[in-house]
Amino acid sequence: MGCMSSKSAAVEDSRENHKEKLRRKGSLDKLVPRADSSRREDSVGSKDKYDGGDVKVLLIDKKTSGSNRYCYNDRAEKERIIDKFEVIETINKVENCEVANTITVGHHHLHPGSRVLNSIKGEQVAAGWPSWLVAVASDALKGWIPRRANTFEKLAKIGQGTYSSVYKARDVVHNKLVALKKVRFDNHDPESVKFMAREINLLRRLNHPNVIKLEGLITSHTSCSLYLVFEYMEHDLVGLASLPGIKFSEPQIKCYMHQLLSGLDHCHSLGVLHRDIKGSNLLIDSNGILKIADFGLACHFDPHDSVPMTSRVVTLWYRPPELLLGASHYGVAIDLWSAGCILGELYSGKPILPGKTEVEQLHKIFKLCGSPSEEYWRRAKLPHSTVFKPLHPYRRCVTETFNDLPSPAVSLMDTLLSIDPVHRRTAAFALKSEFFTTQPFACDPSSLPKYPPSKEIDAKLRDEEARRQRAVGSRGSRVDMERRGQKEPISNAEQTASSQRRQPHPNLKSRSQMLNSRNADGFSGLLINPPKQTPTAKENGRDFLEYNRKKVSHSGPLVYGAAFGKSGKEPDDLTRLSSRANLSKLSGLVATRTLAPEDHRSGPLTSEPVNQAGRSQRSFHELESAGKRDVRHHMPKTTESPQTAGGRACIKEPMHGRGPRGNKIYVSGPLLAPSENVDQLLKEHDRKIQEFARRARLDKTKAGKLQAQAKQATENSLFVTARGAE
């Protein structure tokens, strides 16, 4: 007695250290000792077991959801600590987990309902939900039990998002098709978990026919992988619009827009901003029902208590001017701008504002929508206003540009594409606009044509296949021509690709069709692989970095600098990263649509650092002064009629027929789609360089030989001369 072994002294020491750490973090001091510690065991529903040896305790702070973890080495210390915390969960043995005998606790008596809350959480854990998920998304899990992977048949991969893979699968319990979105995250990284939890929490709150429905989650106690189960949707708007020969009618456009705005109205009424409205996130089922999907960037907002949020959201082509100007306080208007872009795109058959960089995007916006008024610059106090304020104001020319469209459509577009977010009003307001109340009315979704399954991924595959076929075709015809001794004509790349577009590709099946036919052949799909073991923290860390990096590219060519993400703002997950994203990595329309040939000339796409004020300003003003040359260069050139706009030309876009592409076909596909001629030229160029190098080598050898001969001759003659002289 009284004599401490060196081991117990070390334990005591380490206890003191841990306590000191806790004290420094201020956690212990703030805690109120609980009056009735017997309740501890009740709340977890299971008794702790001790192996007799050291016991590790994992304490998870409820507020930070896992960021504070402390290990204690003996039972007494554990007892003392859990007396001061509310136990959320006790896990005696966790397979494949680094920490056995784990206790998950939160602060004691944070609010009066905490006992009920904890018993709910305890039940959820007992039901099989992993504790890290319960800690962050308990509300979203209410009434659900985790689905097991082996109750689904994975059929095919149907989408590759920036931080997820999406699979078509069969729910064998309910015998129906579903989409499984496997989200990548690191359950040891609170930021990563928070991101994932946000999407789940928001999705669970939303309940509307035009918003994708989260039907369940696949996970297990021991796994850190997570699948989100969604109803299966056959199409997305990008895939549909890119189907050969597709031309949306006026009632059809109204039908899609009505559904989009209804879904948005629902999200906004529940305080949810989507922050990534674009064609590939608008899914459409076989009955023509459109649903807003991908809430990976969505967030909660309170119009009456606005908190700063990141401006690094929304895919570039659909990003409103205030975000490009660095706004950190914004609301529903950001989604309405994107909806305005979709409306323009549905009529014109191509993105209406396809900027390559943030600077160019803003420039395109100003040229179409006019630059902000003096009053707006003053009122909005946007961070980048000094950099991007044009030297001369731009006149708005939305109505002139789209004057071939029915006036109610132009009027709605004019509202949604207002520079001042306030003037965009609300989704509910848009739904009451003349566009929907005048004839022709929106058609019923069920009356929409039945399309073959089409997704963005199908459009990409189709374009790749078309390119491959063109390459094969052009090789074949070259051989033929060579045989006939003809010279190969240099074809117009756009023409070639356009004619490809005009022709349906009978051989090209959608991925989903291929899948169906494989099923018909008796392909029954595969059971989902059992969840992998928990990756190491290091791997997970890398994953999350990768995830963030990808998310960056997903939202456009962004540059993340110190100017954003200061404390007090919404955690600016995108800001910490310094890598420049390449626009070619953008998902959605950016990746699948070809820019006009003029855009190809500008070479590889790069991002523009908006927060490098000097450079951006220079770039912006360069664009301004180039305005006359650069005007709407993505628009068809055939019937352009320049109209002066504050000293700048403003070209009107003809909208004949209102169908996609009007009387001009626009190519969808990778950025250098019609490039086999370019490839050919480059190959030829390479060949010539090699030939030249070979000749040079030969010449050098020859020259060397000649030189040696000459030298020999000189030496000989000298020798002869010398001999003669002798």
Ligand SMILES: Nc1ncnc2c1ncn2[C@@H]1O[C@H](COP(=O)(O)OP(=O)(O)OP(=O)(O)O)[C@@H](O)[C@H]1O
């Ligand atoms: N419920 C669904 N039914 C059918 N396909 C779906 C479904 N959900 C998603 N997909 C397909 O998977 C793709 C990627 O899904 P989602 O947009 O949710 O993931 P993401 O990682 O956030 O993607 P992104 O980075 O492109 O925004 C979609 O574009 C769509 O084609």
